[in-house]
Amino acid sequence: MPDIESTNDRQKPRSNAWQSAVTVVQEAEPPVIPAGAHVTTIVVEFPPGDPGTPPHRHPGPAFGYVLDGEMVFELEGQPARIVRAGEAFWEPGGDVIHYQDGNNRDDVPVRFTVTMFCEPGKPMLTLVDEEELVRRKSRRAPRTS
Incomplete structure (x- = not known):
């Protein structure tokens, strides 16, 4: 039987960097995740x-992080806000309309990642038609501009 050498014998001493390597950027208590959901990250x-994307909704919760630039983020019932590179956002999905996810800057692109819990057999995003937007306009937070 050949001799087996432990990989630890050749490794450098372990770093303690892992103890301070994690920064929490977001914590949320989302609503129920759809039964049988699958996860998509884009x-x-x-x-x-x-x-950005016209007003829409997602079947389940979505969690995002802005990688570069600035995004205008507006959910039904909440005022629009700017989410900058290094900041996180989330939305509950379901019946809530996501009004804005566009680029807040006219000089640089915005790039963000989103992880969505998708309901089987449904698209990850459904556009909201004008008729529904008019019907639900009282649910939209007042706009400052």
Whole structure:
């Protein structure tokens, strides 16, 4: 039988960096995840000044992180806010309308990643038509601009 050498015999001493390597950027208590859900992670990139995806909704919760640039983020019932590179966002999904996810800057692209809990057999994103937007306009937070 051949001699077996432990890989630890050749490794450098372990670093303690792992003890301070994690930074919590977001904690949330999302609503129920759809039964049988699968998870999809995407990267979205909008060019400078792009308004982003039209008003839409997701079947389950979505968790995101801005990698570069600045995103205008607006959910039904909440005022629009700017999410900058290094900041996180989330939305509950379900019946909530996601009004804005566009680029807040006209000089640089915005790039963000989103992990969504998707309901089997349903698209990860459904656009909201104008009729529904009019019907639900009282649920949208007042806009400052």
